[in-house]
Amino acid sequence: MEKESTSGARRRGGRGARERILEAAAALFYEEGIHATGVARLVETAEVSTRTFYQHFPSKTALVEEYLRRYEAGPARRVEERLAQEGLSPQDQLLAQFVMVAEAASGGAGDASTRGCPLHNAAVEAAGSMPQVRELVQRNREDVVRQFTDIATRAGAADPERLGRQLAVLLEGATAMSTSLDSHCPRQDALDAARVLIEHALPEAQPVN
Structure with a gap:
């Protein structure tokens, strides 16, 4: 049911409120920045009351963490699916994420993806606060290094940790420079x-396609 708040804005409670808050966070944090997006902006976009917001998330920081965990799960799943493709050698697997990043650029200049990686953006904004x-x-980036290192080991690199x-x-530099x-x-x-x-x-190594 939709309700009018004291300010006249429509608010929807009930089922789906948590998902609407997360969807609003994903759009606003990425497009406008984490610090620039306040709770008032989030509840307005999600069409929930402030009370409903805090029923689902005890703080804005808790929402930021859930937003990043949800984002992190998507690329991680796509990478795993790409690495699991039949016939990919360890050498090809080392290149797979770079191929995916380049493929994501097919939308052309001005696409929202040039805003960079949400995790990188969040790390910059979160510094010290x-x-x-x-x-x-940090854990995510350590996982990326570990994954590259594990594949480099299977590929027979002389120094897999350094290559990773x-x-x-x-x-990381590719997405940051694109931004x-x-x-x-x-x-x-x-x-x-x-x-x-x-x-x-x-x-x-054979020449990599």
């Missing part, structure tokens, strides 16, 4: 650079 968010992002770190830096330049070109540049890096790091 939201330690839980910083720790969540290098590829993670390259991947800074409002251009998708750095994503393709990162793919090209990853091919060279992988071929150089693997003694028996």
Whole structure:
């Protein structure tokens, strides 16, 4: 049922309120920034009352954490699906995330994806103010390095840990530079650079397509 708040804005309680809050957070945090988006803006967009908001999330920080966990799950699932594709060698798997990042740029310049990775954006905004968010992002990035390192080990890299770190830096840099330049070109540049890096790091490597 829709209700009028004392300010005249329509508010919808009941089932679906939590999902509407998360959908509003995903759009507003990404487009306008975490610090710039207050609870009042969130409840207005989600069409819930402030009371309903706090029934689902005890604080804005709790909402930020849930927003990031939900975002994190999506790319992680897509990466796992890509890595599980039949016939992908470890060498191809090392390149898979760069291929996915380049493919995501197919929408052209000006696409919302040039705003960068929500996790990276959150880490910048959370510096010194939201330690839980910083720790969540740090764990994610450590997982990325670990995944690259594990694959590099299977691929026979002489120094898999170093290659894992290098590829993670390259991947992070591609999305950050795309945001800074409002251009998708750095994503393709990162793919090209990853091919060279992988071929150089693997003694028996075949040219990577």
